[in-house]
Amino acid sequence: MSRIKLGIVISTVAAIALGSTHAIAEEQKVVQIHEYPGSIIHIVDWVMRDKGFCAKEGLDCQPVYLASAILAMQAAATEGVDIIISSLDVMMQAVDKGYDLKIIGPDLTNNVYSLSASAEVAETVAGKSYPENMKSLAGKRIGVVARGGSPEMIARALLAGADMQPDEAFFVAVGGPATAYAALAAKQVDAIVSWDPVPALCDATKSCVVFADLSQGEGPAGLQAMNGGYAAYYAPGEYVQENAATVDAFVRAHEQAVQWLQDPKNLNEVKEIASQRFKLGDVPNPEVVFDQLVRRTIQGYGSHFDRKAVDGFNDFLLANKLISEPLSVDRIVYDKAP
Structure with missing residues (x-):
């Protein structure tokens, strides 16, 4: 074959290949996914993007940073967000108020909260676990994110599960994990209901002790009943109906990312990916805390949404008068959710 003909063939092949590449890129469906700024719960989302699981499923997964699920729901109403993530209590309260939302799959399967007490309080019940350790909180100050929110309701449920009255303790608003831990360390409160990285900080610093870790199935039966589907991905019902193929592709990408994450040989790479987007700040023993976190x-993480969690949330929300009636699985869960 002459050099001229060979050049034409090579150019033609290259053009076809380039055209195929462009076609693949053009075929990728943009999916706008809600993320809480700086939150480590999004490791799986970061892996979906960085390791190509979204791209493999023909998706361009783009993060939209919003500080609350309420803001994400508002953005979804104007098509600024496609997929939202939060605990089911927030989502189900919105549905009860008339917002059409569908759960498409799980994120964190178990309750994310824990109750941790100062080392001084814990010393008075050394060797005891939940519910016996809760007796030490009678007359004490328990820090919660904000008065009247889910963490306070969980604290009250933990007290009730220990045969105590909710008014046996005092509740103080201390904000999220960073400010809550600081308040506990400064002895402004005696215990806090919060979430990661508080348990890891308690373990690394010995300044506090976890009394009940709901992510590990501890606590009363009513709170454990919400495990199996505690935090989920969900989207407006209209979006799910009109973009079922995209939703299914997202679920597949998420499942692959979870499998990759939970393979022990990938741990160091996971930590590298996480370290690029999450910073602990000034904490004692940062490497130990980060590793545990x-x-x-x-x-x-999980890949299966346990429908029984809906019943658990219904009971919790009804008991706290946060919804007007039970919400059925058929109403709030996408029929093809894993």
Whole structure:
């Protein structure tokens, strides 16, 4: 074959290949996924993008950073967000108020909260676990994110599960994990209901002790009943109906990412991916805390949404007068959710 003809063939092949590449890129469906700024719960989302699981399923997964699920729901109403993530209590309250939302799959399967007490309080009940250790909180101050929110309701349920009255303790608003831990360390409160990285900080610093870790199935039966589908991905019902293929592709990408994350040989790479987007700040023993935090987060992911969790949330929300009637699985869960 002459050089001229060979050049034409090579150019033609290259053009076809380039055209195929462009076609693949053009075929990728953009999916706007809600993320809480700086939150480590999104390791799985970062892996979906960085390791190509979204691209493999023909998706361009783009993060939209919003500080609350309420803001994400508002953005979804104007098509600024496609997929939202939060605990089911927030989502189900919105549905009860008339917002059409469908759960498409699980994120963190178990309750994310824990109750931790100062080392001084814990010393008075050394060797005791839940519910016996809760007796030490009678007359004490329990820090919660905000008065009247889910963490306070969980604290009250933990007290009730220990045969105590909710008014046996005092509740103080201390904000999220960083400010809550600081308040506990400064002895402004005696215990806090919060979430990661608080358990890892308690373990690394010995300044506090976890009394009940709901992510590990501890606590009363009513709170455990919400495990199996605690935090989920969901989207407006209209979006799910009109983009079923995209939703299914997202679920497949998520499942592959979870499998990759939970393979022990990938742990170091997971920590590298996480370290690029998540910073602990000034904490004692940062490497130990970070390692434990990453491991706990990986352990918390799941690929199956347990429908029984809906019943658990119904009971919890009805008991706290947060919804007007039970919400059925058929109403709030996508029929092809795993």
